[in-house]
Structures are given as C-alpha cells and as structure tokens.
Amino acid sequence: MMRTDVYTTPEAFERLAGEWNALLKRSASNTLFLTREWQQTWWRELGDGELRVLAMREDGALVGIAPLFFATNALGAVEVALVGCKEVSDYLDFIFARGCEPACFRVVVDFLKSSDAPAWQAISLCNLIETSPTLGVFVELLNAEGWRAQVVFEDVCPVIALPDTFDAYLAMLDGKERRELQRKLRRASGDVAVTFTTDAATLARDMDDFIALMKASSPNKAAFMTPRMTCFFHAIARAMFEAGWLQLAFLEVERVRAAAYMNFVYEGAVMVYNSGLRPEKYAYLSPGQVLIARLIQKAIQDGCREFDFLQGNEEYKYKFGGRDVKLYTLSARR
Template sequence: MFEVNAANAHLSFALQRVTKLEDLLTLRPEMEELFARLPNPNPYFSPEWLFSWWSEYGQGKDLLALIVRAEDERLSAYWPFIKVSGVGGAGLWPWVNNHSNYSDPVADQDLPGCVELLLDGYYGLLRDHHFVWAPFLRDTFWNRWLSPFLKDKPERRLERIPRDVPRAIFPDEDFDSYWESKQGYKSRKTFRYVERKLRERGEVRFEDYETEKEVRSHLGALCELESRGWKQQERVGLFSTQGARAFLFELLPALAAAGRLRLSFLYLDDLPIACELGLLGREFYGLHHLCYDEAYDCDSPGRQLLARNMRKCCEEGRRTFDFLPGANAYKTKLATEQSVVRELHLFRRSLSGFLTRKSIEGNVRKRKKQRLDQGIRTRADRNAEEVLRS
C-alpha cells in the first residue's frame, strides 16, 4: 500500500499497472461499479466504450492501465493507455483516442488522496516511456488536479486548447424561459415557421430509442440517413473512419443496455429525416452526433430535433446539456457557459523524448502551413456552415 495523505493515516491506496487484457477484463464489474457511482465521470471511458473500442482497434496492441484501490480494496480510479511506437522508443496514448471527446480518467475525485496517487502513477510512466499523450482533458480536471500537479515538474511538455466546449445549464424545468433567453424574437418566429412548413409536408413525429433491442434495430436507419447528409460526403460523418461501423454497431446497443444512450429520430411520414445520438448521465446529456437529410435542409430538421431533445432533457431533470467540444455557431448561441478541453504531451527528459517533441512540433507547424496554403477548412468551419444552413 502507498500512504498518500500523512495527515489522515486511515487513508491509504494501492497503485497498480495492468498490462494484460485478461486481467483488465476481470476488473470490468468493478469498473462498472465505480463508473455508476460517480456523479460526472468521463462518458467515453465507460466500460462499454472501452471494451467495444478494444475489440475493434486494440488487436495487436499492448495496453497499460493505471488502477487505484482504496485500503478496503475498492476500485477508486482507472486510466487506460495503449503503447505506440515513436522515435527511439515507445509512448502512450489513451484508449478511444480516435472516437472520444474527453480523455480524462475515471476517478473518485472526492476521495482524498485518490487522484494524487493516480497522477503520481501517470508521472511515473515516463520512467519506461518517452512520452504520454492526453488529447482532450476536461477543464475541471485540468484546473483542479493536473495543472497544479505539473507546476513543479521539470519535464518539457506541449500544451494547447484544441476545442471549446459549450454547455447549456438549465436552472430549473422551465425550458420556455431558457429558450426565450437564448433565441431572439425573429429567431423564434423563424423556428415556428419552419415547424409549420414541415407539418404541411406530411405527418411529423419524434421517436426515442433507448433499449438495446430498439437501438440495434434502428442502426440501419441511422446508416442510411448518414448517407444522405453532407458529413458522410465530406468524410466527417459518424461512420467515415476505418472500422467505425463495426465499432459503433457493437458499442451503441451495449450503451443502450446500460441505460447510457438515447437514439432520437425525426420522421416525416415514415421517412427519418434527422437523427441525434445522445449520451445519458445522471444529470447530463451529451450531444455526440447530429445528422439530417440534405434534401430537407430548408426545413431545419436538425435544429427541430435538437430543440425538442433539449426541452425533453430539461423537463426530465437533466440539468446539463453538453454540446461536447467544438465551438460551432449553433452551440455557442444556445450555450449558457463555455469551457475548454486541454491537450497535453508530456515528454521524458531524454534524447528520445527530445526527438519526439521536435518531431511533433514540426508536424504541427507543417499541417498548419498546409491548411493556410491550400485553404483547407477545419471540421469546426464545416459544422458551423452546416448549422447556419439549418
């Protein structure tokens, strides 16, 4: 056991490194219990996300997961990484790095000494690896824990803010007051107009699917709707990346079975014209994906579905509607507060660490120059354009 808080002798923890998949699989029930008891855990590090991702993307890779146990042997924190090759050695990336919006650990942050030991273990990873990368650390974790921890550390690091995170916080269940505070008279009038015009086209209805069977049976409709939207055509859609279809077809039903997913559709007659994929927490809703049929963009189907789902979340007592990273125009307009995610590369003080840092810095400058020279727009630019059209 590692004594963590000398002022409280009864508080002691054990830090473990898990490097075998079979060992981590045996911890899944405990990971589930920890995740379920926390008020606001990283939704992308739920057991469903982690093990579905590993099934598709983890084959042939080496894992390293940091585990913290309390004195009573209860699991108190976990932070999973995979080993990647680099200049002169190996580095570490977090799991779900290509499909997540957050990458901070799952930890009981109200348990004194728990996160401190986890961060000691995180820092200790540099003894065996020449860098550790965390792409999307939530600002709350950064400000409370990681930034103070790194303040006196001599290792070189790269820090940046890759994305803003807009959120809508509902103070009560009066959605109309919130909506009027965020939408001017002309915007509300236009919204009522597109609602009426869509109803004139045919029967309009909204449907939510939250059980495993319902979600599984509607994945085909989601794929088909994606193919009729601009995101798939520009390869920024839900299924655009390699392996995404197999991964999501395993993940989404599993999330629904755990009560952590809502798949919502807007139908015109029997044709789905918009779909929203939402992540469910205790008092949290995360807007993971929104798509619509390009043929109906004049009717703003995405906006209509979003507004309906925001009202539902407010009225069912979910106080936080997280738009997730990306300062798109519609997110900023509807948000009541703004946060950020932080990206961190931490490098070992060695020749390998130095060469890796120089390589990453060079790649960042090269990509930035290519975007400027070729006029390449970022995903945020395209998403903002999509929302303005809708």
C-alpha cells in the same frame, strides 16, 4: 499503504467491472467516456498498441484507475495515451477518487519511470476538461522529472445549462434566434414525428438507418464512416443501449426518417454525439434543428441539467444557447 496492480490485457475491464463505475462516480472526471462500458468497447474496436491499466488500492478499496496504452505515433515515437484517445471520445482523464489524486498521480509517474512500462518517448493526454486536476498536479510532477510537460488548448464543448421549463429555455435565447426557432417548430407540424429506439431487436437496423443519414449529411461524414468506424458505432450503440445510456432519435416526415441524432444520457446530461439528415429533400423543414429543439424540450421534461453538444464550435450550437467548456491536451517528452 497503496497497492497497484498493472493489467496488460483486456481482461482488466472485466476484472474491474464491479468497481470501475462506482469509482468513476467518486472522481472529479465522471463522464460517460470513462465508464467501463465505453472504455472496454473502444479498446476492443479501435485500440492499438500495448495496454496498461493501473488499478490503485488503499486498504483493499479501489481509489484509482489509470487506463493507458503505448503506441507509435505519426513521428515514429512511442507515445503514452489514455484509452479512448482520440477522435471518438470527447472527454477523457484519469479516474481517481477525490482527495486521492496526488498519491495516484505519483503512482503513475513512478510506473512510467519503471521497467514495467514499455519504452516510451512522449506523453499525449487528450480531451482533458479545463477543471481537471491533471492539468495542475500531474504537470508539476512531470516537470519535476524533467519531462517538459506543456498544456495546449485543444477544442471546446458548447453546453446549455438547462432551466426548469422549455419556455424558460426559449427566453434564454437571443430574440431573433428564438423567433426563428419557434417559426420552424410551427412549420414542422402535421405528419412529422419524433421517434426513439427502445427495442433491442431493432437497434442494428436503426443504427444502419442512422449511419446512412450520417453519411448523407456531408462528404466529410461519409469519409469518416469507414468500415472500422461503422463497426465501432454499432458496437458502442449496443453497449450504451444495454447500459441504458443511448438516445437514438429520428425525425420522421410522413413516416420517412429525415434526420437523426445519436445522443447519450448520463448523470443528468444529454450529450449530442453525432447526427445525420437528408438535406436535399427536407431542407425546407430544417429537420436537424427541429429535432434538436424537441430533444432539448425532452431533456428539460426529463429533469436533465445539461445539454452538451460535445466537441466542435459549429455555429448552430451557439444559436441554441451553448456556452464553451474548454478542453486541453497535456503533452510531455523524455
């Protein structure tokens, strides 16, 4: 018999903290963006509307979490979305133990039909990976209710499947790209170093440096980094650092920080979250590309299986060997 608890306050994240990530590792959607640390920080810093976290249990064991919220969209309709959606969480989904998905999806549908759910007009679940069970079973259940579900392509995440050595990685690249990368790596010698944030006491200062580099990269990134987003980046960096998942890396030229990457390392994958550089002064060194190459090399040395560029089809990701993983949005209307 499945029992469902519905949490309506952020206390849910603390109440489920001891079980949340263990369930995530038993699910088909094991990604850093669904960890309790990420979800709790996102909701605290960027969440809006009414929170509803469904926790499903069989014989006392947690088998499902549906982290939902209800908020008014740009069209004035109350929309059901996943905590983390959208803009800064690259992969999202429900968190259901493998084999329990059909029963858990049924619980979600029954909840949405009940008076316990806030009145809503639309569903929009973003950033669902192409292999997600949600794109099959849940769509069928929504359509059976007459809620007109549809799945629409949203974006891609170029991913490198890493080999055992850096030489083998270079051999995977197109010949022209390989020679160009090797040339850039040779040129970036001398007083050039890659450093990492390893001290909690320097994290806030290092994040200030990272955000400054990010804003210097392009007008779009500068506009994106609003005061609220700045607070989120500091908060999520702290949460990821404390969990052991943050990789904040800088390329220094004569001890001056010329480029930076804010990455996450989780379950054998390095995820490239955002970057910054000073293009006007150090363009001759291609600091961003040199730093990425060194981080790929480190990922291989550390035994990582994937180097994930996350959302966006920027050309450089394919030059480094990225192959697309597709993401979809599931939408429905009453």
